[in-house]
Amino acid sequence: MKRILVLFRNDLRTIDHPALNQAGRDGEVLPLYIANQPRQQVHASDWFLHYQLIDLKQSLSELNLPLCMAKGDTISVLRQLIDQFKIEAIYLNQMHIEADGASDQAISGLAKKLAIQIKFFEANTLVSLHAILTHQNQHYKVFTPFWKRLIQADIIKPSSAPASYHAIDMAESSSLKIEQLNLLKDSIWTTKFAHYWEPGEKHAHRLLEQFISHALPHYNEKDYPSLAMTSMLSPYLAVGAISPRVIWNRIVEQMLLTEDQRDRIIIEKQGWAFLRQLAWRDFAYQQLAVYPDAKTKPLKRNFNQFPWLQDRQLFDAWQKGETGYPIVDAGMRELWETGWINNRVRMVVASFLVKHLRIDWRWGQAWFEETLIDHDQANNVLGWQWVTGSGFDAAPYFRVFNPIRQAEKFDPDGTYIKQWLLELTDLPTAYVHHPIKTPEMILKQANLELGKTYPTPIVEHEQARKQALAAYDIIKEGK
Ligand SMILES: Cc1cc2nc3c(=O)[nH]c(=O)nc-3n(C[C@H](O)[C@H](O)[C@H](O)COP(=O)(O)OP(=O)(O)OC[C@H]3O[C@@H](n4cnc5c(N)ncnc54)[C@H](O)[C@@H]3O)c2cc1C
Numbered sequence: 001m002k003r004i005l006v007l008f009r010n011d012l013r014t015i016d017h018p019a020l021n022q023a024g025r026d027g028e029v030l031p032l033y034i035a036n037q038p039r040q041q042v043h044a045s046d047w048f049l050h051y052q053l054i055d056l057k058q059s060l061s062e063l064n065l066p067l068c069m070a071k072g073d074t075i076s077v078l079r080q081l082i083d084q085f086k087i088e089a090i091y092l093n094q095m096h097i098e099a100d101g102a103s104d105q106a107i108s109g110l111a112k113k114l115a116i117q118i119k120f121f122e123a124n125t126l127v128s129l130h131a132i133l134t135h136q137n138q139h140y141k142v143f144t145p146f147w148k149r150l151i152q153a154d155i156i157k158p159s160s161a162p163a164s165y166h167a168i169d170m171a172e173s174s175s176l177k178i179e180q181l182n183l184l185k186d187s188i189w190t191t192k193f194a195h196y197w198e199p200g201e202k203h204a205h206r207l208l209e210q211f212i213s214h215a216l217p218h219y220n221e222k223d224y225p226s227l228a229m230t231s232m233l234s235p236y237l238a239v240g241a242i243s244p245r246v247i248w249n250r251i252v253e254q255m256l257l258t259e260d261q262r263d264r265i266i267i268e269k270q271g272w273a274f275l276r277q278l279a280w281r282d283f284a285y286q287q288l289a290v291y292p293d294a295k296t297k298p299l300k301r302n303f304n305q306f307p308w309l310q311d312r313q314l315f316d317a318w319q320k321g322e323t324g325y326p327i328v329d330a331g332m333r334e335l336w337e338t339g340w341i342n343n344r345v346r347m348v349v350a351s352f353l354v355k356h357l358r359i360d361w362r363w364g365q366a367w368f369e370e371t372l373i374d375h376d377q378a379n380n381v382l383g384w385q386w387v388t389g390s391g392f393d394a395a396p397y398f399r400v401f402n403p404i405r406q407a408e409k410f411d412p413d414g415t416y417i418k419q420w421l422l423e424l425t426d427l428p429t430a431y432v433h434h435p436i437k438t439p440e441m442i443l444k445q446a447n448l449e450l451g452k453t454y455p456t457p458i459v460e461h462e463q464a465r466k467q468a469l470a471a472y473d474i475i476k477e478g479k
Pocket of ligand 1: 350
């Protein structure tokens with residue numbers, strides 16, 4: 001029987017894992033996960049990864065497969081294990097983008113050098129990334145035509161598992177213990193995540209079902225942070241605990257299964273709105289695969305000249321949620337506490353950083369990378385370039401969100417703000433979006449001392465907007 005090593009990366013699951021499934025049909029299997037060199041600092045997403053790996057080990061053991069865990073440089077580890085276990089083939093799902101560890105090409109290069117077989121599978125996106133092309137065979141730069149093309153394409157059906165697996169014998173000592181991967185190294189901060197999250201493949205599927213029965217019919221309210229009408233599947237998608245194709249197929253199935261005509265109209269409308277959001281993820285992967293330097297370079301090159309401010313004090317106030325703009329502060333404090341904020345609030349806080357404070361989007365991107373439990377390189381890069389206006393399909397820089405209006409619109413009674421800013425609990429709703437306008441007597445009644453118990457705004461909106469536009473004027477195309 002062929003001896004096959006299955007390399008797990010951002011696909012930490014057993015359901016719809018084409019590389020694992022095919023390896024099971026083709027020979028004896030050794031599942032492997034390699035943690036790359038330890039980081040200086042633990043990231044929020046490392047907490048999720050740690051528990052997802054424990055879950056993967058359990059799910060694999062139910063299939064009679066051991067999980068080998070290793071750490072270090074991917075190529076060196078692979079080289080050593082291929083030799084130790086007399087591996088004849090590597091099967092893996094394509095990653096397309098360069099994340100931590102080695103790229104698809106580097107692993108391919110190693111297999112070629114060692115003269116062993118390598119097989120790549122499509123698993124992490126809805127469609128093969130290079131299948132969605134314009135009539136001129138180019139990749140799309142704008143989302144809407146990409147989406148129109150995607151819905152005409154065949155969404156890959158989830159792969160089926162073999163009846164049973166044959167494992168390559170592995171002594172327990174050949175694998176590191178999960179603690180040795182050091183994913184929770186000295187982290188006091190991430191311990192609180194257990195209150196909010198339950199990693200695991202089965203839980204991801206349960207969450208999808210809960211979303212379908214409770215929130216999907218109200219997905220049009222997804223922008224209201226206090227209503228929580230989104231799936232919250234992002235951390236599971238980021239580590240691959242659930243596959244996007246499983247989600248797509250389940251939503252389409254739900255549309256077909258809904259018998260009552262009125263319910264069906266609602267599910268179809270909201271279902272498509274949700275799938276469109278899910279397709280943004282494919283779009284982000286395609287953009288990063290085609291423009292790998294987008295992590296550090298603006299896609300619109302004129303943004304290279306933008307006069308960003310290097311103001312550590314303003315950045316610090318933003319990170320801590322002390323800007324004096326309640327919706328921004330609530331978002332940044334929720335992020336620190338739970339590792340997650342909804343898409344609307346991400347847009348509001350990110351826009352505040354790059355427009356009101358004129359701080360480089362790469363600083364914000366790095367902070368999100370550290371603090372988001374669902375950190376996903378493609379989505380994060382695309383999200384920041386979208387908000388900045390430097391992406392190909394992006395909010396124009398000159399359209400500056402007014403954080404007070406955004407809060408009035410998406411958190412009208414201040415429920416969300418008061419959930420995260422306890423110091424504003426007793427402030428009447430009429431003032432919760434702009435405490436600075438509160439009359440002295442009401443401030444007293446609400447036990448609020450501006451500048452002491454809650455900050456005064458660190459910049460004035462109208463002035464900040466004008467300064468942002470003046471800065472943008474310098475880099476406008478054609479200037
Ligand atoms: C500045 C900024 C940074 C972001 N960084 C990340 C990140 O690191 N990781 C991440 O997963 N998402 C990121 N997003 C996208 C989006 O905010 C999250 O995917 C979404 O809020 C996750 O919540 P959910 O799973 O409940 O979403 P749902 O609305 O339930 O959507 C389901 C899934 O669709 C995908 N999706 C939804 N909206 C988007 C979008 N705008 N762009 C790309 N994919 C989307 C996600 O995979 C999401 O889990 C970022 C957005 C912005 C504006």
